[in-house]
Each structure stands twice: as C-alpha cells, then as structure tokens.
Amino acid sequence: MNIQQHYLTKNKCYVSPKIIKPVRLMVHSTACKGVMASSFLKTWNTYQPGGRSVCIHGFIDTTGAYQTLPFNYRAYHCGGTCNNNAIGFELCEPSSYTDRETSMKIINNAVEVYAHLCQLYGISPDNIVSHKEGHAMGIASNHADTAHWWNQIGYTMDDFRKAVKDTIKGTNRSVDVVLNTSYGDESRWYLEDAGDGYVYMRNKKNGLYLDVESSGNGTFFKTRTKNGADSQKFRVLHKPYYHVDYIVIEPKIAPGKYAAVEGNGSPGAGNTHLKLWDDLKNNQQKFWGKVASDGSYLFVHTYSFLYVSVVK
Numbered sequence: 001m002n003i004q005q006h007y008l009t010k011n012k013c014y015v016s017p018k019i020i021k022p023v024r025l026m027v028h029s030t031a032c033k034g035v036m037a038s039s040f041l042k043t044w045n046t047y048q049p050g051g052r053s054v055c056i057h058g059f060i061d062t063t064g065a066y067q068t069l070p071f072n073y074r075a076y077h078c079g080g081t082c083n084n085n086a087i088g089f090e091l092c093e094p095s096s097y098t099d100r101e102t103s104m105k106i107i108n109n110a111v112e113v114y115a116h117l118c119q120l121y122g123i124s125p126d127n128i129v130s131h132k133e134g135h136a137m138g139i140a141s142n143h144a145d146t147a148h149w150w151n152q153i154g155y156t157m158d159d160f161r162k163a164v165k166d167t168i169k170g171t172n173r174s175v176d177v178v179l180n181t182s183y184g185d186e187s188r189w190y191l192e193d194a195g196d197g198y199v200y201m202r203n204k205k206n207g208l209y210l211d212v213e214s215s216g217n218g219t220f221f222k223t224r225t226k227n228g229a230d231s232q233k234f235r236v237l238h239k240p241y242y243h244v245d246y247i248v249i250e251p252k253i254a255p256g257k258y259a260a261v262e263g264n265g266s267p268g269a270g271n272t273h274l275k276l277w278d279d280l281k282n283n284q285q286k287f288w289g290k291v292a293s294d295g296s297y298l299f300v301h302t303y304s305f306l307y308v309s310v311v312k
C-alpha cells in the first residue's frame with residue numbers, strides 16, 4: 001500500500017505541532033456516508049475545520065490511503081488522552097452501511113496501513129483500538145465509530161486486529177547475516193535510537209533490522225522486518241584490550257554475550273555466520289567500527305578483515 005502524502009498544511013495541528021511518541025493506533029470512521037477522502041483533504045485543510053480543533057493523521061477510502069499529518073505530530077482525533085500517544089486514521093464510509101463489498105475494500109486498505117504502522121513503530125496489533133473501544137478504556141470521547149457501521153456487515157475490531165497480524169506475518173522477511181569482503185550497501189548499518197542506550201541496526205541494502213531471536217549460545221544473527229522487540233535492540237560497546245579499544249555487539253536479550261564470528265572467519269567470505277556467544281575474550285568477538293560518508297557504520301572483524309554483512 002502506497003500511502004500518499006497530502007499534509008493539511010493550514011491545520012492548527014500542522015501549523016503548531018506537538019511531537020508525540022506513538023504507542024497505540026486508533027481506528028475512526030467519518031460518520032459521513034459516501035464522502036470520499038478527496039473531499040476531506042480539501043475541507044480539513046484549514047486552521048480549525050468547521051470551527052473546531054480537529055485533525056487526523058490520514059484518511060482511507062476505496063482508492064487508497066492519504067496521510068494528512070506527520071505520524072509524530074499530535075492530532076486531535078479522539079477527544080481524550082490518547083491524542084498524546086496514538087496515531088489515528090479516518091476510514092471513509094460507504095453510501096450504505098450494509099454494502100459489504102465497498103466496506104471491505106476500505107477495511108482491507110486500512111489493514112495494510114495499520115500493519116505498516118505497527119511495523120514502523122513496533123506497536124503490537126493488540127494495541128489497535130476503535131474510537132468506541134477507546135471510550136470504554138477512558139482514553140477517548142463517547143463515539144460509536146467504527147462499530148455503528150461494521151456491525152451492519154458483521155465485522156469486528158477483533159477481525160481487524162487478526163487481519164493486521166496475518167498481514168504482518170505475510171510480510172515478515174528474514175535474511176541471513178554473514179561476513180563479506182564487500183563494504184557496499186550490504187555491509188552498511190544505520191544505527192537508530194532504541195532508548196536506554198540501545199540501538200536498532202538497519203541494513204542499508206535490504207532495509208531489515210539485525211535480530212537475534214534467542215539468548216542461547218550459537219544463535220545465528222539475522223536481519224528481519226522491524227518489530228520493536230528487544231531481540232532487535234543492541235548496544236555497540238567499546239572494550240579496552242591492552243592498549244587498544246575494540247567494538248563488541250551486545251544484544252539486549254543477552255547481557256554479557258556478544259556477536260561472535262563463526263570459525264574466526266575460516267568458512268570464508270559469504271559463508272561465515274555471525275553467532276551469539278558468551279564473552280570469549282578473544283578475536284572472534286572484536287570489531288573495528290567505521291562511519292561511512294552516508295552516515296552508516298561498517299563493522300570489520302579484526303582477525304579476518306571481513307565485514308558484518310547480509311547475504312548478497
């Protein structure tokens with residue numbers, strides 16, 4: 001799903017932004033039967049649409065998805081505290097609430113958008129709620145969306161959350177981490193803040209994130225679709241060894257264990273894997289780090305001179 005940007009540059013929420021850290025997603029519908037996104041993109045692009053302070057992160061209809069505010073800008077969509085930490089989209093409603101075919105086109109577009117947002121922000125699909133559910137939780141005003149419409153076609157928020165989960169599973173990719181002679185894109189890693197001194201490590205070539213799914217010795221490192229789990233958070237530590245500093249990579253899920261080079265590099269370029277192991281205090285876990293001109297990091301194994309990389 002291609003989310004098209006149509007920022008409401010005249011809306012109060014865009015003009016005077018407040019930055020939020022999204023931890024929840026809310027599903028709305030417009031309560032305007034048969035009005036598609038293109039109309040809202042015009043009527044909401046004013047400081048206070050209809051004299052009210054309202055804004056939303058985007059609209060979804062049968063034609064696709066339209067982002068109206070950067071996702072980390074606070075919108076006024078729920079009339080409660082969840083404005084401070086939730087991203088919300090308005091689903092445009094069909095002319096008839098019993099029109100299942102049109103309804104499902106809109107809902108299926110929404111499933112893709114919410115699956116994307118879950119992956120982008122590491123939010124569990126269990127933390128997707130409708131406006132109505134948000135009111136029951138005490139974090140939103142008393143509205144009935146989306147149940148007033150979805151009840152007419154026998155579709156529930158549980159169905160929606162399950163569809164999002166299934167979509168994420170379908171797009172969940174995994175690529176092996178190996179050591180290579182190349183210092184091209186496959187060996188470049190962008191470090192993104194993951195809080196508490198940890199970073200996510202995004203591979204430049206495949207856009208996936210370094211991941212070690214268990215804390216057991218011998219677990220292979222992979223790159224996977226971002227899911228926000230601790231298995232994708234690492235500390236890049238400097239350790240002194242005699243007179244020299246070297247780098248070790250420590251996963252959040254395995255404190256005191258580090259990334260280790262299989263066979264100290266002997267399987268050769270493209271065949272050597274990166275595994276997790278206890279602190280070996282030897283060359284297998286030592287790397288040099290270098291910042292490339294594009295801001296990415298390269299990690300060179302100090303013994304084999306091979307780079308931490310993904311399969312080409």
Ligand SMILES: [Zn+2]
Binds near residue numbers: 027029077078131143
């Ligand atoms: Zn609503």
